[in-house]
Amino acid sequence: MRTWFPEAYEEFNIVSIYEVLVDYIKTGRIKINKEKFANHTVTLHHPCNYFRKSKAAFDKEYTEEYRYIVEQIFDKKNIIDMHPNALNNHCCGAGGGAWASPYSDERLTYGKVKADQIKATGAEIVVAPCHNCRDQIMKGLTPKFDMGNCKETLYLWEMVAQALIIEPWSEQEVKEAHALRDAQFERDGIDLDDDEY
Amino acid sequence: MEALKLGERKEGKLDLTPEMADVCYTCTTCSSGCPISGVVPGWDARKAIRSIAMGLEQEVVDSKFPWVCTLCGRCQYACPQGVQLQKTFRGLRSLRERDKVPGPLHKGTIMNYERGNNLGIPKFDFLFLLAELGVELMEEDEEQPCPGFYVPVDKENANIIVTINSKEPFGEPEDMAFWWKIFYAAKEDWTVSSVNWEGVNWGLFTGDDENMKIQVERVLENARRLKAKTILYPE
Numbered sequence: 001m002r003t004w005f006p007e008a009y010e011e012f013n014i015v016s017i018y019e020v021l022v023d024y025i026k027t028g029r030i031k032i033n034k035e036k037f038a039n040h041t042v043t044l045h046h047p048c049n050y051f052r053k054s055k056a057a058f059d060k061e062y063t064e065e066y067r068y069i070v071e072q073i074f075d076k077k078n079i080i081d082m083h084p085n086a087l088n089n090h091c092c093g094a095g096g097g098a099w100a101s102p103y104s105d106e107r108l109t110y111g112k113v114k115a116d117q118i119k120a121t122g123a124e125i126v127v128a129p130c131h132n133c134r135d136q137i138m139k140g141l142t143p144k145f146d147m148g149n150c151k152e153t154l155y156l157w158e159m160v161a162q163a164l165i166i167e168p169w170s171e172q173e174v175k176e177a178h179a180l181r182d183a184q185f186e187r188d189g190i191d192l193d194d195d196e197y
Numbered sequence: 198m199e200a201l202k203l204g205e206r207k208e209g210k211l212d213l214t215p216e217m218a219d220v221c222y223t224c225t226t227c228s229s230g231c232p233i234s235g236v237v238p239g240w241d242a243r244k245a246i247r248s249i250a251m252g253l254e255q256e257v258v259d260s261k262f263p264w265v266c267t268l269c270g271r272c273q274y275a276c277p278q279g280v281q282l283q284k285t286f287r288g289l290r291s292l293r294e295r296d297k298v299p300g301p302l303h304k305g306t307i308m309n310y311e312r313g314n315n316l317g318i319p320k321f322d323f324l325f326l327l328a329e330l331g332v333e334l335m336e337e338d339e340e341q342p343c344p345g346f347y348v349p350v351d352k353e354n355a356n357i358i359v360t361i362n363s364k365e366p367f368g369e370p371e372d373m374a375f376w377w378k379i380f381y382a383a384k385e386d387w388t389v390s391s392v393n394w395e396g397v398n399w400g401l402f403t404g405d406d407e408n409m410k411i412q413v414e415r416v417l418e419n420a421r422r423l424k425a426k427t428i429l430y431p432e
Contacts, residue, residue, distance in 0.1 A: 001413050001416075004410050004413060005417055008417055008428075011421075012417075012420055012425070012426065012427060012428045013426060013427040013428070014427070014428045014430065015427055015428070015429055015430065016430045020429060024379070029382075029383040029384070029385075030379060030382045031382070048267075048268075048269040048270055052269070052270040052271065052273075052274045053270050055274075056270065056273070056274070056283075087274060088271070088274070088275075090232060090269075090271070091269030091271070093232070093267065094267065095268055095269045096264075096266065096267040096268035096269070096287075096402055097302050097399065097401075097403070098264075098265070100300055100301055100302055100305070100399075101264060101299055101300040101302065102299050102300045103261065103264060103265050103299070106237070106265045109233070109236050110232045110236065110265075113232040131362050131364070131397075155375060157375045157379060158372070158375045160375075160379060161374070161375035161376070161378040161379055164341070164378055164379065165382075166341045166342075166343060166378060166381065166382050167382070168342060168343065168344050168345075169343075169345045169381075169384075174344045176345075177345035177347065178347075180347075180349070181331075181347035184347070184349070184350060184351075184352075185328060188324050188350065188391070189321075190324060190325055192328055192329060192332065
């Protein structure tokens with residue numbers, strides 16, 4: 001976007017998931033239940049795209065923001081870093097489209113490095129803020145390698161969603177939302193009671 | 198094999214010299230820190246760069262090395278000479294004939310160009326799925342019920358417009374609810390486009406700049422048409 005459409009940066013506010021989540025937490029728009037993951041240990045996978053490549057392309061990487069979000073959910077003492085990490089972190093092994101490529105043996109050979117890193121932390125949960133990394137770690141590495149204590153791979157936003165304190169909207173808000181929803185469904189020809197579908 | 202004549206080196210198509218190859222010290226910082234060194238027999242990052250410098254570009258293009266490399270950029274980050282390894286390796290993918298791009302990535306890129314998402318999900322199926330899941334996963338969720346939730350499609354003047362990774366509606370639709378719950382709790386004013394909503398740019402992976410640009414342009418077109426204020430980068 002920076003290369004082809006630089007004007008978009010004047011026209012729109014363009015943000016990453018880290019900025020959105022940090023903003024929601026700092027302004028109190030979302031509230032976190034710290035009990036949800038109390039006494040669980042976690043390690044953070046740093047995807048190439050948000051660290052090395054973002055740093056190269058935009059001179060911006062998200063180490064602090066990432067850490068901040070996880071620290072709102074886990075006790076600091078339960079966050080165990082992989083080594084190397086952040087800008088020097090190893091790729092999950094499925095970057096550059098490798099998750100969808102036919103070279104699965106090579107993808108898993110590469111991923112063994114990541115599996116060993118995760119195992120060495122002894123953490124129970126690994127966080128992956130990227131679709132591709134999460135699929136590789138959860139569906140590629142976990143069944144294939146000894147991951148030690150690690151039993152769960154969560155998207156960053158999945159972890160936040162699980163720890164959310166959700167307050168249901170007021171009756172008035174629900175009523176307004178349903179009116180908007182019904183108008184949208186009518187416009188788009190959506191009928192959820194239609195058994196034909 | 199013909200002997201290399203180093204004095205009369207062939208011009209390569211990559212056109213990245215001199216910052217690319219001639220400044221390489223052959224120190225092996227790149228290949229030493231790379232998990233796939235030697236995984237493709239005979240190839241590693243340093244050798245690929247040296248081969249291009251020696252005019253053997255086509256041999257690297259024809260090898261599977263540029264496709265087994267995950268373009269993670271660790272080599273480029275660490276290179277003491279500033280050699281643009283990651284950019285070069287993606288450039289090698291661009292030089293592969295399109296019908297010889299391995300796996301489904303090029304097909305998905307074309308599918309996205311023609312039908313607006315990498316997996317060819319039809320518009321009505323997509324809208325119906327969002328509507329149905331809005332009730333099942335959100336309003337009727339037992340642990341965290343979210344009364345009033347729905348997915349706002351083509352809503353004008355929203356604060357945030359998002360894209361969707363097509364693998365989710367296609368194969369893991371319940372995973373969309375994680376962001377939905379966050380938006381519900383934050384009372385975000387958000388929307389998603391009914392067309393060209395794909396959030397994954399496979400042109401990036403296949404080295405297809407033209408299709409990559411089209412995909413980026415579509416994200417902008419949707420934001421402009423719906424007058425959104427903020428674009429959330431796809432994950």
